[in-house]
Amino acid sequence: MQRGRLLYGDTDQDTQDKRGGRALKVLISDDEYYARKAMAKKVFQADPDAEIMGDFENGVQVLEYLEDHPGEIDVILTDVKMPEMDGLHLAQYLFEQESPIEVIIVSGYNEFEYAKKAISFGVSNYLVKPVQKEELKEALDKIIRKRKKYEDRMLSITAKKTQQYLSIEEIAAHEEWRNIFLEPVFRKKEGPFYLLVIQSRKKEKWTENPEEERLLLKLKEEFSGEWFYFERFQENVLLLFGERREILKSLKHFLNRMGILGFSEVTVGMSLAHTQVGHCAKAYQEAVYAINQRLVDGWGRIFEFSTDFKPENMLSKKKESLLEEAIAEKRCAQAEEITRDILKSCQNTYTLYVTISSIFNLLYHFFCRNGGGERAEGSENHGYMLFSFRTDLYRYSTLSEVEDYVLNIVRTMCEEQETKRYHYIVSELLAYVAQNYQSNISIGELAEHKYFMNSSYLSRLFKSETGQTFSSYLMEFRMRKAKELLESELLKISDVAALSGYNDVSRFIQYFKKMYGMTPEEYRGKR
Structure with a gap:
């Protein structure tokens, strides 16, 4: 696509003008052929970046073009006197349809009534023939400034909404x-x-x-x-x-x-x-x-933040043996007491993190040794993958809340090791999805890099616990989030897709329609 040229026919992309914004797309309407060509030349002189998308003899032809090219045109330069539909009636129609298109009336008559009517129809400017280059430049610059201000405001609103x-x-x-x-x-x-x-x-x-x-x-x-x-x-x-x-x-x-x-x-x-x-x-x-x-x-x-902290692991070999023995013998109260004492000895969050990760590591290996699954090679420090410094500490307000979280997992392992050995793994997996659904995650990646176990085994484990496959659970979770995001009229469908974990908008729309029987746009319209 070239600028400063007549661009009749379909175009598939926007071009940028030298100001950094999208170049103005213009239609010209006048019943005189040479008047249209002369006006196109003046438009290019006033704004070399402008694109003339077509020129027409009357307002009816303009409306037909607009119907075939919705949302394409920024400006219409139209004469007043034309057959079938004149410039004022064209401006009136667009005004009543609440069209965002800017209309510039060009007339050979410097009459007050014409100008008054044009203003009442929301025209951007009223120019008298012969139109001077500087006059037209000022009129187009006014439209560009107005559009830039509007786009900046909408971008700001959308940005603030997206930011949430x-x-x-x-x-x-x-x-x-x-x-x-x-x-x-x-x-x-x-x-x-x-x-x-x-x-x-x-x-x-x-x-x-x-x-x-x-x-x-x-x-x-x-x-x-x-x-x-x-x-x-x-x-x-x-x-x-x-x-x-x-x-x-x-x-x-x-x-x-x-x-x-x-x-x-x-x-x-x-x-x-x-x-x-x-x-x-x-x-x-x-x-x-x-x-x-x-x-x-x-x-x-x-x-x-300091790099001077030297974290200690408060889970000593002796306490590790006592805790594992209490869990194995289902002495839940004792297991909780041991865990609580270990956590209370932590003097900073780095030590707390290392210690909790070590406790989780102990639970994981106990889980694997007692028939809960195959321990993957290289999973000696699996606890660090199960417990996140960023997420799992940050989401709590007090040390007692963190203690309750860890004690609950210890209690679960102790009470349910015979019937639900996998319970805490699946619980961790569900929590991981809730925190990371916007990212590109899969059961295979999680099995290999987070849980260090066979992916087929983890898939069966997940389905046995939840009643559905991991991929279907993830899709349903993302779709629920998408419905929440669609409540905001300011978010584009592409924004909703990205914030729901889909970089491919068409795939997002396909999944949404499959689940809810309508497209995201249709769902938003029926709210």
Whole structure:
């Protein structure tokens, strides 16, 4: 496709103009042949990037073209006096249909009544023949500015809505989302940045309280950064540029103000200093690792990420033997007491993580030795795969909640080892799907890299426990999430597909229709 040319016929893609936006697509309507050609020449002089998609003798022909090419045209330049349907009636029809197409009326008559009628039909401009190049350029530039403002506003609304369903890690990993959310921040500010994760035990949206929102915005503006709220994890993430000492000083003031407002348990996790947008995912992990320390030291503090922690494994050989013996003999109360004592001896979250992973590793090997499945080669540290530092610690508010989670698994192994040896593996698998359904996951990959067991065995295990195959369960889970996302009119179907775990939109639509008997668009229309 070339610009500055007459482009009659179908086109299959948009072109970009030198301003970075999509080039204007224009129709010309005038009952005089040479007048149409002269107007096309003036359009190219006024906007060399414009594309003339067709020229017609009257408004009826224009409407026929629009019907065959929905959503294609941006601007119609039309004469007033034409047979069958004149320019004013064409403008009136488009106005009544609430069409987004901009109409520029071109007339040989400088009459007030014509102009008054044109304005009442929402025309973009009224130009008198002979049309001057500068006049037309000004009229087209006005349309371009208006469209750019609208597109920016819609992009902002869509971005904010989409953001609710993402995490900073997903934004950093996805080029399109990174360009929308992160690149603009780094273009306006250079130097080191710190990523902060801020949480409150009250678990409410801070954006609903003007004073809380004002304090976060003040922090953002003070350090030329950006503030994100992720509804999926109910977390606030701040990117701040500046000196560590100054940021910490402002954070302490922020926590004091939040305490006065009744939020005494607001907690901050702070990353190390980073310099590139590509480091955002790593910085986020550091901030999460830091804020996890609240489980041991309590809420209402600022935790900085440090590489100085030396984690210890509190599951000694002696305690390991005692725990395994208690489980084997179904002495559940004793098994729980041993586990509780082990966890209470953890002084930091790194030690807590290593210790819980070791307990899970013990349970896994006990499970395999007692007929629960074949232990895969290289699975000596399987517990680290079952328990995630990022997810499994981060989702809890207190150490007692983490203890309850671990004790429940120990109790399950102890009580049900004869009838449901696989119970906790399947439970972990279901939890993994809930956290990672947006990613490309399969039972084969999980069996090989997460659970270190034969994929056929894990498939049978899953179906025996849930009554359905893993792939059908995953598809149903994603489809339920898709229905929730379709509640938002601002999310495009492609956005819903991506956020539901499907990069192929056509496949997503096919699966959705197979499950619900209608396409996503039809479902949205029937709500």
